[in-house]
Amino acid sequence: MKNLVVLIILSFLSFQTYAENKYTISGHVKDEAGEDLIGATIYVKELKTGTVTNVYGFYSLTLKEGNYQVDYSYMGYETNSKQIDLTKDQHLNVVLQEKTKNIEEVIVTAKRKNENVVKTEMSTVKLQAKEIKKIPALMGEVDVIKALQLLPGIQATGEGFSGFNVRGGSPDQNLILFDEATVYNASHLMGFFSVFNNDAVKDLKIYKGDIPAQYGGRLSSLLDIRMKEGNQKKFEATGGIGTISSRLTLEGPIIEDKWSVLVAGRRTYADIFLLLSSDDALKSTQLYFYDLNLKTNYKINDNNRIFVSGYFGRDVLKFGEMYSFDWGNYTLTTRWNHLFSDKLFSNFSLIYSKYDYKMESGNESLGFKWISNLEDFKFKADLNYFPNPRNTVKFGLEVIHHHFIPGTASSTNSISDISISVPESYALEYGLYLSNEHKLLDKLTLNYGLRGSMFQSMGNATSYNFDENYEPLDSTVYDRWEIFNTFSGLEPRLSLNYTFNQKNSIKASYSRTIQYMHLASNSTAGSPLDVWVPSSPNIQPQLADQVALGYFRNLWDNAVETSVEIYYKDMQNQIDFKDFANLMLNDQYEGEFRFGSAWSYGAEFFIRKQQGNFTGWISYTLSKAERKILEINEGKVYSSSYDRPHNISIVGSYDLSNRWNVSATWVYASGTPVTFPTGRYEQGNMIVPIYSERNGYRMPAYHRMDISITLKSKEKPNKRLKSDLNLSVYNVYNRHNAWMINFSEDEDNPNSTVAEMVYVFPIIPSLTWNFHF
Amino acid sequence: MKKITYIIIGLLLIASACTEPYETTLEGSYERLVVQGSITDELKNHQVSLTKSADYFSNQPAPKVTGAEVTISDGEMVYTLTEISDGLYETDIIAGERGKTYTLTIITEGKTYEASCRLNPCPEADSINFGFYDFSDYDIVDSSAYVLLNAQEPETTDNYYMWNIYINNVLDTDTINEVYFSDDQFVNGYYMNDVEVGWIRNAHVGDTITLETLSITEEYYNYVSQLLTVTDWNMGPFGGPPANPNGNIYELTENDNNNDDPLGFFLAYSTNRITRIIPPKEYWKELRWY
Incomplete structure (x- = not known):
């Protein structure tokens, strides 16, 4: 190699x-x-x-x-x-x-730009922080992931959630990188908000397939989010006061054009409102999250630059002294850009990322403390070589050291001092890649690459052996640094672009991706308690092959971009879980996993206008996602929980004048598949539902419209302060979108059962004041 | 502990969620035999009830299964149950023995079904106390009481318990979602000192409270957890996909279709009771979140 x-x-x-x-x-x-x-x-x-x-x-x-x-x-x-x-x-x-x-x-x-037509890259969309800001937001919280969910092929895992599915993949199949550091749980507040503070984000790019050879480790997508570097010329402050949170970003040069610094913070204050509540129990409740982004960027000379960036965020939930629960991500990225020559660019990164949570109950007889932790150290070297305008060569390697502490709970009560834990383990993950974007003919460009990846399980670890019925047989304990299991694979990535003329092109791509880490969660929404677990002798790496074909055409002098893409994705070693799986604090969690195959296919239509007073896009996705796992649904094919055949998003923003802007979005998605009861029986004086086919029913279709109106302050030549006032209305026509359907006994009517729909977000207006100076 | 997590997530949701009736039609389901029965180490008539499952929106009491042949065997003796009312079958007055495995056999409509369960021993309760949380700072009038158990938990692992409360000799925890149940993961081998095992919604001084400790099997513990997971603890998108609780009754007749297995559980358990009259509140123990 x-x-x-x-x-x-x-x-x-x-x-x-x-x-x-x-x-x-x-x-x-x-x-x-x-x-x-x-x-x-x-x-x-x-x-x-x-x-x-x-x-x-x-x-x-x-x-x-x-x-x-x-x-x-x-x-x-x-x-x-x-x-x-x-x-x-x-x-x-x-x-x-x-x-x-x-x-x-x-x-x-x-x-005009026709980059979307002429580049080989397909199945990607790029969004700028400025664009995202125009999209009406839930409670006024501008959210990069919510914006992504409006793009073709990308769907929210549920109402209001910041988890997403790409082309029928699971939410854990998305590699989310924030300045190259892996973010393991991108959600705040049970998933209603994402961890990315838009004020600190420069831009983001999502790859729904055709993931560059440089990246690996997840099957379905790469979300590459880059943090702002900080203004090199002058001091700036940006901030906002919103309905549920306030933000402040400070940036500026320490040495002009040489050294800049950015600090961004955000905190919600839902719990401050709780203090006003008439309910006394709520008064002692704390519920908030905060984010802190730091970045500094030092240019040593034209050939050397250093970046250090960090993210620290935490959610805190506290009920008086009785219960506390907090969770969050930390990332720290140190990068060195070095030019070996004017044709050979390099970047070396040292990256730390961590996700952990801690839950404590102070109760005298039930008191316990529960912790979980996942910690990564990563070294990365990426080199870009530009030999001539026809070739751009990229090559490099990465090594990641993972440390898993899936969970340890120890009693803190006065009765006992017992602790139970899922044994910690370690792993090494390697990637080595080489790719070339090659302009073969004037009209034909190829991008070919190969990634070699390897995953080694390493002690300290306890590895369980299971029989064919997933019953544990025995276990083996390994010492620190002892490698006891290795997986490796080759991941070819290929795409081509045939440009008919500057307006039309056809693109095709094939990619193989391998995923060595998996989220042990059987819920569709995901929760902060979910833990990532490594591949092991009992859990094979997930594997996906995806082919895609697209036609790209720009209209009206590139003012409007359009594209149609079709894809087919075949996934192996897909994970589901046995009924009533116990995935928390279970040292034999591997016995709860079940494996099978999954596939998805679809067509994505996209029209986008990015320039002028009117901007926005329309996306429509027609798709299907199915799975087949021997032990689930009697081995019969069933719809993936994320299968939504029709999905439409319309996003529009119009500048009425220099000061007024109106924006609106409308989304429609087929209901997600769910399992409903068909029968019932009585047990312990309760009526218990009988379930049949997995995901045999669908939730009602989801649709919603949001609008926002922004008024900017008057611009005066000698006034530095610029501000705007934004009124957002989420769910304008107050659609009651089903969040779950509950089947239960009718409380007033013995022997009767009823179905009840739970919806979470009615119409929600919010007001945000943003400033910049 | 999992329960606590559910409660917390639930609390968060309730804060913002609204509900409304939902009209839907569901496919019908074929009928299955539903069993609910137990044998204990008490000297009494032990009962087994046989009903049938129905369509989800059938809105009728469960149909009874009459005329079945029902026996319970301990490996040596076979006790025949007699039908005392429609679908309710009863043994003569007998007592189960700790350590024995009991097998329930049901023959009905030409099919034979069987369930086995071991009768596990039960540790003795030393005493019970009553506890309360002080909510006076919150202006909340709380007339409830927690039942606190003092008992030595045996050193053997994998013990599972369930606790019933009787108020003035009437079973208060008559619905399975009102019952406290627990494994011994966090108390194994320790002395359980004022461990919360029950809750009385309206506690009146002078009421006679009986705490019944049931030593149940792991399968039953899981079964009850699963029953609650698909009913009271249903977390929607935050929970896993719903499934049918795993009972312990199987069809013996040769048949490839697994779905003919009955629903329900046959439990063997040992039990002990301890009774105390609720003393004036100054004798209750104040519980604190410390």
Whole structure:
């Protein structure tokens, strides 16, 4: 593998030496505040070729000697054209200015972005923090994950939840990276909010398939969220006061253009309102979450930059002295960008991430303390090599050390000092990759890559052996560092783009993904108590093969992007659980797992307009997701709990004037499959339902409309403070969307049973005041 | 402990959730035999009731199964039960013995069903106390009392208990969702000192309270947990997919279709009772979340 890497690099290098008089332009593309722009386009007019900036805003373009017009462009920014006389290697940092809106002006710029058409990459969508902000939000909390759920192929796991399913995959099959650190539980408050504070987010990109070879470890998607770096030019403060939370972000240079710092914080205050409650029991209740984001970015010189970023968030739930429960994520990322040459960009990262929870009950006779913890150390090296405009080579490796403490509960009461625990364990996960984006012909671009991955289970650990009926036989204890189980696999990734002309293209992709860690949870919603568990002799890695085909077309001078994609995904070693599975504090949890296969297919239609006064998108997904597991549903095929055949999202935002904006969204989704009772019997003076086919029924269809109106403060030349007032109304027409259907005895009527629908969010208005100076 | 988690999540939901009736039609289900019966170490008539399952919205009392042949055997003796009313079968006055395994056999409509259960020993209760939580700071008038048990828990692991409360000799915990039940995970081998095992909604000084401790099997403990999981503890999307509780009664007749297994449980258990009159409140123990 390593030899292959070296060989390929050498072949490009040797190719270089024979080509004469070639020079490289390289540098960073930034906005006015010094934020790197990810995916900005660099287009050479004369050669009709170009490149895009990588995730650190870096680009490198090697061209023959000559005189060129190079256009630097980025969505929502003015195109910056440079006349370049290329007679030697050049380092060129380019600043792009944000477009200023003018209501009368119909913005027509010479060169519009058609990146979505010409890139090989498919099944991806990129959203900017600014776009997300315009979407009406639940309780005014702008939420990146809620925005994602409006995209084709991506569905919310349930009303209001920030868990999501991608193309029929489970919620644990999404790799969520925040500045490259894995976020294991992206939810706050039982899933109603996500951990990402939009003010600290620069942009995000979701890959629903065709995941680059650089990334691995999850089957269905990659959500790559990048934190803002902090303004390099001047001090700025951004914040907001909302219905349930307040936010404040401070950023600015310590040394202008060299060293910047960003600190962002958010805290909810639902419990402060509880103090006003007439119910005394609620007064002693604490219920809040907070997030803290930190980032610093130091540019040593043109060839070296250092970034340190961290996230700390926690949910706290406390009922007086009787009960407390808190959980949260920590991530810390240290990165070093280094240019070996103007064609070889590198990034080295050291990453720490952790998810843990702690539950304590103070009761004298039932008191206990329960902790769970998952901790990762990751080293990553990523190199980008830009030999010529036709090839962009990426290669690198990653090593992750996982430490699992699934759960330990110890009694703290006066009666006993017993503790029960699921034994801790360790694992090493490796990835090695090489990929090349290769412009084979003017109209045909290929992106091929290969990822090799390996997962090793390591002591301290206790490994149980089970018989064919999942009954434990015996166990083996392993010492620290002792490797007792290894899985490995090759994950080819391939995509191609055939561009008919600048407006039309066809793309196709195939990818294989392997997942070595699994969420031990049988609920659809997920809860903070869910733990991640490693593959082991009893749990095989999950495997997926996905093929996708898409047609991309831009209309009206790229003002409107449209696409249709169809996909088929085949998944092996899929996990479900036995009936009444006990997954908490069960040291033999592996015996509760059941394995089988799953598949999903669908078509996704997407129309999006990102420029002008009116922006938004319409997405429609037609899909099916099924599973087959021997021990479940009598071995018959059943619908996945996330199967929603029809899913429509309409998102629109209109700038009425420089000050007023109205936005609206409407979503429709078929009800999720559920298991309903067919019969009943009596037991212990209760009526007990009898269930038959798994997921044989569907919840009522889900639909909802949200609107928001934003009024910006008047702009005055000498006033630095800008503010806006946002009124959001969630569920405008007060649809009672079923959150669960409960079958129970009729309390007033013995022998009678009734079905009852529970809904969580009626119409919810909220007001948020945002400021910026 | 799992229960506590459910309660907490439930509390959070109730804070914002609203309900309304939901109209739906459900497919019918075929009839299955439903068994509910027990044998204890007390000297008495032990009862087994036989009913049938019905469609979910049938809204009728469960149909009774009459004319069945019902026997209970301890491996040596076979006791025949007589039908004392429709669907209710009773032994003569006998007492089960601790440590023996009892087998219930039912023959009805040409099919034979069988269930086995071991009669586990039960530790003696030393005394009971009454406890309360002080809610006076919250202006809450609380007339309830907690029943606190003092007993030595045996050193053997995997003991499972259930507690019934009788108020003035009338069973108060007559519905399975009112009964306290527990495993010994956190008390194994320890002296259970004022452990909360029951709750009396309206406790009146002078009432005679009897606490009945049942030593049940692991299967029954799981069965009751599962019954509650699909009824009172149903957490919707936060819980797992619903399923049918695993009883211990199986059809013996050769038949490939597993679904013909009856529903319900035949339990053998040992028991002891301890009685105390509720003293004036100054003798109750104040419970604290410390």
